[in-house]
Amino acid sequence: MNNTTSVQKSPSDIGRPDFLQVVDVVKDFEGNTVVKSLSLSVAKNEMFALLGSSGCGKSTLLRMMAGLETPTSGRIILDGEDITDLPPHRRPVNMMFQSYALFPHMTVADNVAYGLKREGVAKAEIHERVADVLQLVQMQDYAKRKPHQLSGGQQQRVALARTLIKRPKLLLLDEPMSALDKKIRQQTQFELGSILYKVGVTCVMVTHDQEEAMTMADRLAVMDAGCIVQLGSPEEVYEYPTSTFCAGFIGSTNMLQGELRGDYLTLDCAEMPAPLELCSALNSYPGMPVSLSLRPERIAISSRPFAQTSNTCNGRLEQIAYMGSYTLFYVRLDSGRLLGVHVSHHALHALEQRPTYGDRLHLAWQPDSLVMVNQ
Numbered sequence: 001m002n003n004t005t006s007v008q009k010s011p012s013d014i015g016r017p018d019f020l021q022v023v024d025v026v027k028d029f030e031g032n033t034v035v036k037s038l039s040l041s042v043a044k045n046e047m048f049a050l051l052g053s054s055g056c057g058k059s060t061l062l063r064m065m066a067g068l069e070t071p072t073s074g075r076i077i078l079d080g081e082d083i084t085d086l087p088p089h090r091r092p093v094n095m096m097f098q099s100y101a102l103f104p105h106m107t108v109a110d111n112v113a114y115g116l117k118r119e120g121v122a123k124a125e126i127h128e129r130v131a132d133v134l135q136l137v138q139m140q141d142y143a144k145r146k147p148h149q150l151s152g153g154q155q156q157r158v159a160l161a162r163t164l165i166k167r168p169k170l171l172l173l174d175e176p177m178s179a180l181d182k183k184i185r186q187q188t189q190f191e192l193g194s195i196l197y198k199v200g201v202t203c204v205m206v207t208h209d210q211e212e213a214m215t216m217a218d219r220l221a222v223m224d225a226g227c228i229v230q231l232g233s234p235e236e237v238y239e240y241p242t243s244t245f246c247a248g249f250i251g252s253t254n255m256l257q258g259e260l261r262g263d264y265l266t267l268d269c270a271e272m273p274a275p276l277e278l279c280s281a282l283n284s285y286p287g288m289p290v291s292l293s294l295r296p297e298r299i300a301i302s303s304r305p306f307a308q309t310s311n312t313c314n315g316r317l318e319q320i321a322y323m324g325s326y327t328l329f330y331v332r333l334d335s336g337r338l339l340g341v342h343v344s345h346h347a348l349h350a351l352e353q354r355p356t357y358g359d360r361l362h363l364a365w366q367p368d369s370l371v372m373v374n375q
Helices: 058-066 108-118 123-136 152-164 182-199 210-216 234-239 244-249 345-350
Strands: 020-029 032-042 047-051 073-078 093-096 170-174 202-207 219-224 227-232 254-260 266-268 289-294 300-302 312-322 326-333 338-344 360-364 370-373
Touching: 020 058, 032 058, 032 227, 047 058, 047 182, 047 210, 058 093, 058 170, 058 202, 093 152, 108 123, 108 152, 123 152, 123 182, 152 182, 182 210, 202 210, 210 234, 219 234, 219 244, 227 234, 227 244, 244 254, 244 289, 244 370, 312 338, 326 345, 326 360, 338 345
Parallel strands: 047 202, 047 219, 093 170, 170 202
Antiparallel strands: 020 032, 020 073, 219 227, 254 266, 254 289, 289 370, 300 360, 312 326, 312 360, 326 338
16 A cells, blocks of 8 residues: 555544435346345545445445445434435435536636535525635636536636535545556545545545545445445555455455464465464464464565564565555465565665565564454
């Protein structure tokens, strides 16, 4: 994972934990269940991300919150009001689509004012609110421009201003960064998060981009096949994945299999020459088969053997990839297993000699680097 700056809030910034409630929601499309008895709660002023691969049901869930799809069963409650059957225009909810959907013939100011004009708001109030929200998104100098005269990031800010001007209780973002070039995506993630933090709006975002979710969200839910498979803060989900799916989907990892010994904290792994030592192994028993996640950045490398007798192995350096903030090494163990190792520039420079292809390397890690996961 890249070390991006997060815009997560402190607990004092977040209000009622049940501001948005999704209760046992199911959605069927012609006999195909795409959302399966799903329940979750989102706090007031929280930035919540739905993360998953294409077809996992996250966009369908977002569209049900917006009123663009109707649940087959279950309820959606916002600020104490059941909005399950309310049409989109009667919900205190606004949605920003990934295409932004700006009117090409209108100026920035007219695009932002469009919703208020449709509601018959007085011209003086419209003028004041447009000026305020354009200043918030730092687009006040572009009020008279047309969308085609703006960059992708500027168009996104206009689309955001158009959703915020109606002061929704709930803001829905559908893949908000997908239309942006990778070069400006990281900066825009931080800017968007800062704007939403200032406004104090409750937000649910859908994304397939793990970095986007980790950077912007206070909490996230990883979805697979219409279900939430893990829910927590970005740090919790990354550091303590509960399943092989989550461990592999959030960041990269080395998956290991072993069998617990009688002390419950030591495993034998056929791919490793030394035993594996854990910090904890709850609800386990001797002989129990166990799957473990070992993040590449938690592995240390050396040209010499490590003193420890567990959680260590060696092999030959087979592949090298320079990734900017770190170097990725793939080491082929004597057992044939390939392990990925992230080595920071600082750690690399501390080595006596820079490793190269074919070098024999020794690897080691601490017991708390191994996390038990479900299959």
